[in-house]
Every structure is written in C-alpha cells, then in structure tokens.
Amino acid sequence: MTDRLRVPRVAGVVLLVALALALPVAVADRRFYAFIVGITFLHVLWTAGMNLLSGFTGLIPLMYAGLAGIGAYVTVNLVMSAGVSFWLAMPLGAVAAAVVGVVLGLPALRLRGFYFTLSSLVIQSALTLLFVYFPRFTQGDTGISQIPAPTVTLPGLGTAALTGVWFEETLAVAAMLAVLVVWRVTRSRWGAYLVAIREDDVLTEALGIDVTRFRVIAFFISSLLAGMGGAFYAHYVAFVSPRSFDVLTSLNIWLMVAFGGRGTIAGPIVGAVILAPIPYLLQDLYLYKDIIYGVLIVLVTVFLPAGVWGSLLPRLRARLGAAAPARVPGKEFV
Amino acid sequence: MDALLLIGLSVVTTGLITGAIFALVAAGVTIVYGAIWLPNAANGQFFMLGGLLVWSLVTGWGMSPLLAAALVVAASVPFALVLEKGLIRYFYDVPDRNIVYLVVTLGLAQIFAGIFSSTYGRWTDNYSLPAAWPGIVMIGPFPFPKTRLLVLSIALGLLAGLFVFLRLHRVGRALRAVFQNREAAALRGVNVRGIYRFAFVLGTLVVFAGGTLFAMAYSFDLTAAWSMAIVAFAIMIVGGPGSVLGSVVIGLVFGFTQAIVSVFANPTIATFSYLVAMLVILLVKPSGLFTR
C-alpha cells in the first residue's frame, strides 16, 4: 500500500459511507426510490459474500440464492410461527444457511472449476425444488406474504417496528459490515491464501497450505452473508417465494460481481449499485429484466472479464503513480 | 388385473417416449460437450424454442405439425451457425472454456427465458398441439394414440441414425476422434475447428428435434425449459460426457424412472432423484458411467 494512494482511498471510503447513510434520508419521502435504495444495499451485501467465493477463490457458487433462501425461510418461520425476535432469528437463519452451504459444499469443494460450478447448479435446482415442495415451511409457489417488519425495543422509548428510512439505514449498515468483513478477510493472511488457491490450488497445497480448510472458511462466511441477506430481504420486501431464490437470482448476483470486477472490494459494490436498481427503475421494462441481465452476462464474459472497476483500477493506479498492484484482480472464471 | 396391466402399459409407453426424448436432447448436449467442451445450459431453452415455434406455426398458420416440425428443425441449422459465428467460436481456444461456456450459455438461457415469458408467456401458459396423426391404435386391448407412436418411432429413428452416422460416416468418425483426443485428431489432419462448428450445429439440431417431438407428444409450459436443461445435464454427467451411448441408456433409464414415479407420486421426486444421481456421479466418477 503506497502513501500516495492512502489518502484518496480513505477519503473515498469516508465519502461513500456518508453517501450510503445519507441517501435513504434524502429519498425518505419518496418510498419507491427509498425501496430501490434498500434493495441495492441488500445486493451490496449479497455481492460481497458472492465475491469472497467467486472473486477470491475462483469458485462460482450458483447455489448462492438457494442459501439465501434457507436464511430467509428459517428466519421467517422462526419469527412468524415460533414468535422468535427477528434479531435472534436472523443470525440463526444465517448460520443455518452457512451450515447447509458448508455441508453441501464440502463434497463439491473437491471438484474444480467447471465441475464445481455444475454441482452448485445442481444443488441450486434441488434447493428450489425443496422450497416448492415443502409448502409447510414455504407455502410453495404461493409464497409467504405479509412478513412483519422487525421490531426494535429502545430503553425508555418502547417497542416500534423497524420501517421506512430506519430499515434502509439498517440495510446500509449491514451492507457496510459485510463489505468490511470481506475486506478484512481478503487483506489478511487468509486472503493471500485464498487468492493463491484461486491461482493454483495444487501448488498452494504443495507449499503446505491447507486448501480445503481455507475454502471451507470462505464458503462459510460467504454462505453466512447469503443467508443474512435472505433474512433481511424477506422482512424488507415482506414477501418471499421460491422464485425469489432461484438460479437466476444466483446468476444475477454473480453478474453484479463480475460486472463490477471480481476479486476487488469496490467492484461488486459498483456492480450492485449499477445493476440492482435496473429492474425497478425500468418498471415498464420489468418483463425484459431477464433479457437485459442475460445480455449483460454474455457481454461481460466476452468483452469485460475483469469488470468495470477491475478494468479501471490499473489505470487509476497508474495515474496516481502508485506501484503495480500486488494482486492482479480477476482471473477469468477458474 | 386389467387396471394393473393398463398402468404397466402406460408406464412402458410413457417411459419409452419420455426416455427417447430425454436421450435425444442429452445426446445433442453430449455431442457438443464432448467435442467443444461446451456445456450448453441453454439447451433447455433451445428445446423450448423448437416446441414453441412448432406451436406457432401450427396454431397460428394452420400448418400440419409434421411439416412444422420439419421446418423448425431445418431452421435450427442457420440458427446454430449464426450463434457459432457470433459467439461460440470466440472461446474455442480458452483453456478452461467449459466454465466460460457454462456462464455464457446460462446468460443465453436467461435471454431466451426472458424472451419467452415476455412474448409467449403473455398469451397463454400451456401449449398443446393438435394430433399429428389423429386416431388410436389398439395394442392388445389397450388404446394408444397414434401420434405418440409416431413420435416414438421418429425419436428412435433419429437416435439410430445418429449412431450410424457417428460410427460409419467420415465426418461422424472425425467427430468421435475429436471426442477422444483433439490433439491427436488435429495431428491426423482433422479440421478441429470445422468439427467444432459441425458438432454445435448437429447438437443444436438434435435438441431442437427433441423439442418439436416433445411438443407433438405432450402439452407443455415454459418451466419445462429449465427442467429439461437440468435433466439433460444430469443424463450427460451420469452417462459420461461425450458418450452418446451413455446418453441413450441413461436417458431411457431416467424416462422410465419418471414414468414409474409419476404413477405413485409427484414427478418432481423423479427430477430430484436425477439431481442426486448427478451429484453422486460428479463426486464419485466425474467421467460418468459410460466412459473410461
């Protein structure tokens, strides 16, 4: 890390945090835009988790949305059937997603590249089927509606539902925490190992690094964030159905990561901020959301494998006269 | 007793037809994967496109189903050629292209899914064709729609033709040589890129044929596309990527599984069992059952 980059970086982060916290307040009167802001924060959280796997370990987890679904359904059931507080149910849901992710992912982790991705696709399909065919917990294709907003008890002020701008602020904080976690992990020794594993797992293992262990850790954190996002999503949107967590959702989160730039911290945020609002902003074009995202997947793969931010970053560094990056972002897919 | 026999017969015929169509689609997928390393996640959408186009031609233009099917299958050739030229061939030399292709074709699948739901999906959610060959044949005391008999014979005929082509024809053998060892095939003077293009066209054509046959035999809805894509992958992985024989055998096994399960329980259990079978094979023997 060079000194010349440190100042603009810190300034950028401070500005971004301030902006993220101010935005919900600025649009608080227009619920529609506030909702889009909230959804975008959720996707920032999700892309951070996906990036940890897809960007830093090179695995493309297409069951990501399924894990988010597990987080969502566990939380919603605990809250709505068992009367558990959201703030207890949400972590439980996230842990459930992480455990399922690790249990399902552990055998698949022995597979590499394509075979891993294919088995993750299979797992996603199986999870979707389970969501549809266990209506006791999911109400099947009908979906669960009227999911209550979490409640907050403040000493001296009584209990209130977390709604409106407060919910968006909460999502902003959750998203920032997720990014912070991923940043910490990837800047640590673990992060160096993860990147090394992405580049060449055989070599990394031969150097005495426990490849499986670090993959599992990455998997756990990533699945945890997926589940946490799912729980927040369910209670924010107040409606979930198996469609909310199908393979296209996984693919779209992956697209946001890839579009922004895999293996960078800012890239997935850029991707989420640009792409997540599209289906809501272009409401008349909602039907064409799949087409737009699909076209983008193809275009990014063909023309911009490093992503928007990933392509910009080296130029930015060069302009600021910083040294070459120690880690080269975004190896294609492997 | 008769009821039991009737169920048995229905299992056999449904199993055969479903299995043959599964086998056809999986054969198309496995040919493309075996040659190019292209796991086409959009195969289900191609399958659906075939079925929907036939449906349009028949219900919109009053064409006969057989003629419509023939036209659609023929049209799949230029369709595949354009796709190959515009997209597929850019990744022929990428070392880990199977994963690049998986992502790209998932994107393609999403595009097609979006197109279908924003066009066809607005009109109706269930598509069925008039019988291609109206009437009933009696198999012993049991009635059997002639159209399904026709579909079954065409599907089996196509599979047989595919086998003969791959074993005997010069191009088919070159294709098999590329399956086995592309470097060796290139050294022996096989035009590998030409074979890639040919494999993509042939595979796409076979998948389209599967879609049109399916549309003739059964009514269908748009969700069939994703199920077909997953089932075709499952068959390919279990049977062994690149093995047409594996696709046919496992396709029939899966078809019968589907038919049997449907009698007693929700057919989704069958789909679930394919997924589990695929996962197990992926973990135990990723090269599949029918390849060394």
Add this chain to the structure above:
Amino acid sequence: MTALLEARGLMKRFGGVWALRDVDLRQEATETLGMIGPNGSGKTTFINAVTGHLALDAGDVLLDGERVSGRPTHRIAQAGMVRTYQAVRVYGRFPVDENLRIASLPHYERVGRRQPLEGVEELLARLGLADKRQAPAGSLTLFEQRRLELAMRLLARPKLLMLDEPVAGLNPGEIREMIAVLKELRRTCALFVIEHTMKVIMELADRVIVLVSGEKIADGAPAAILKDDNVIRQYLGSVRAFRP
C-alpha cells in the same frame, strides 16, 4: 539411526498396471538420492505417493521416523517434505515477490512471526533473481521460473526437497548452472532427484535407485549402477540405443 525418508512396501495400481510394486527405500539426511527409470516406470508416481498427492494401495512412508503416509499433502509439506513438478509451477500472474511471500507464509504462521520476507534478499541473490522481484512470474524465462520455484520451496523450510526433473526443458548451459545451484542447495536440505539427464544424476546423487515398471531393480552408487548388468539390460541399454 532413523532415516530421513523411509518407504516400506509401497504399492500403487492403476487399473491393471502396477505403477509401484513393493518399493522399499531409505534416504539418510546427509545424502542426495537420485531416481532413474524409463518413462512410465513410476518415478513421478513415487513422488506423488510419498508427498500425499496420491493415495497408496499399500505401504508406509516415514519422514524422520514419523509415519506420514495417509496424511494430506499440505501436512506432509509442513512436516518437511516438499516437492516440485515436472512442469514448472509458480503463480504466473503474480510478481516474484508475491510468489515468495505466499510460499513463506505457512512457515511464519507456524512459528508465529510476522516477517514473511526475511532472508529472501539473500536467497534471491543466491539464485540470481535479485533484479526480478517486481516482474510477474509468468514473464520469466523457464530457467528463471525453475529457480523461483526452488526459492519458493526453500521458504517452506523443507528437510527434504523432492525434485521431479529439475532440468526438463533447459539447454545444456542452463543445465550446468542448475547443477551448480542444486549442489549448493545440498547444504540447506536433503535432495531427492528424478532425472532423465544422466549427467545431473551422476554429478549430484550419492546413491541411485533404478525403477522399471514400478519395481526397484537396483540401488547403489552411481558408478556401480552404470555397470550393473540388470540395469543396462532393462534401462540404460535402451537409453544408449536412442542416444549413441
């Protein structure tokens, strides 16, 4: 005295073919062992098996008297047996420095210190890579990559370095230099070398094992091996026939 490396009755079958058949072997900490044999005789399988890349059908591997067979690769590497590959393996897209940093991390994690690149300066000077530290590893010449590979392995603090054809792809001049590097390396750790190039084996090895069709057919000093009738008939004869 316990041997540094001891293999007892190693067995490995691929389908119907024996890749390793009842292979016994001892290496003392003070000696450099060479292994020769025709293509497909099981040399690389031997390295794969003792370093945990491959599960053995039967047999035990002991490192410093401690059983390591059955352990995963990274544990065996941590125990002190580290290998290279026939095809050079470095993190091609990372600068040399980053390659070295990653390679040195596991050791420093074990000893609980925070200075991963300590001693690297001198190591790079020894290996002639001092002016390449910022270059992406993939942009180096093959010879440079081979030396980087050695540097990375040394940072893992091996007791025993298993080298799978360390001069493959190098030209005669580079081979001479590589032999000099390896000779010096013998002072740091024990070496086990697989080679086709007899010159390398003759100059480096104190003792040579000959493997043919997965079986050990000879074990002795290099000069004695060259005169062994059995070895000449089964292996060297064919080599001479190809390289008069």
